[in-house]
Amino acid sequence: MKFGVVVFPGSNCDYDTYYVLKEILNQPTFFLWHKDHDLKGVDCVILPGGFSYGDYLRSGAIARFSPLMEEIIEFAQKGGLVLGICNGFQILLEAGLLEGAMLRNKKLKFLCQTISIRVENNKIPFTREARPGQVLRIPIAHFDGNYYAPPEILDKLKKNDQIIFRYCTETGEINEEANVNGSIENIAGISNTSGNVLGMMPHPERAAEALLGSCDGLIIFKSIINFQKSII
């Protein structure tokens, strides 16, 4: 399966993501330069974490107008798999491929720590290898991860099972204490209505080797690969 990792000025998790896909999972992987208009025929586009354009104005607000985003939006609308991690999630929100917006973390601190998230929907291509309700240990590293959606969008997300991950305790309990950044209803990741676009604040590429403390992130990437196998 061919993966493409988008490189914006200020992306800083692009090489980590590339490394996991190419070296750990042995998948053909390409960097996609944000100024090009070429997706290189990939089956899945990943928008990595970082601080695209310095996160000036709002996180992801400038990157959203990069030339390559036109192709990514078209690719997503045709059902192509798009995963936005952290800053990539923020870009997908700004681009309108996902609904809602990010506010500054509740306690105004940059949060860099391993947290727990619960899989709320394992029916989409990105989570099919997870058990329903499985708790994943994955690091976060962000300043603007306080997800917000007005009531009408929140209702829609719930009705369509678009809430994919919630911040939880190590035992899978959803409570205020586990809600590190103040996100509405502990939301850590959402999909679009058809489930082919996922945005998540935690970094699965940083939880892909036992040496680094957790392999739970591999579940996301393996899900994508197995989904692709299932449709060929």
Add this chain to the structure above:
Amino acid sequence: MKVRVLVRLKNGVLDPQGQTVRHALHVLGYHQIKDVRQGKVFEIELEGIDQETALRLIPEIADKVLANPIIETFSWDFLD
């Protein structure tokens, strides 16, 4: 031609920065401060267009780029 665009968080949207500023003011003894909401100011210089075009252009860029309509609203005026 100069314009000023003010971008504010919508009512009801949590503003952790505004809350922190309010808290700091309380600590300094300014107990009259009931609430603080933080926003953004853009001062924009335009050239080669008339006022009528600006009336159309500024709301367009404010809606498309300067503000995120899900969480923010904007207002603007001419500075000269």
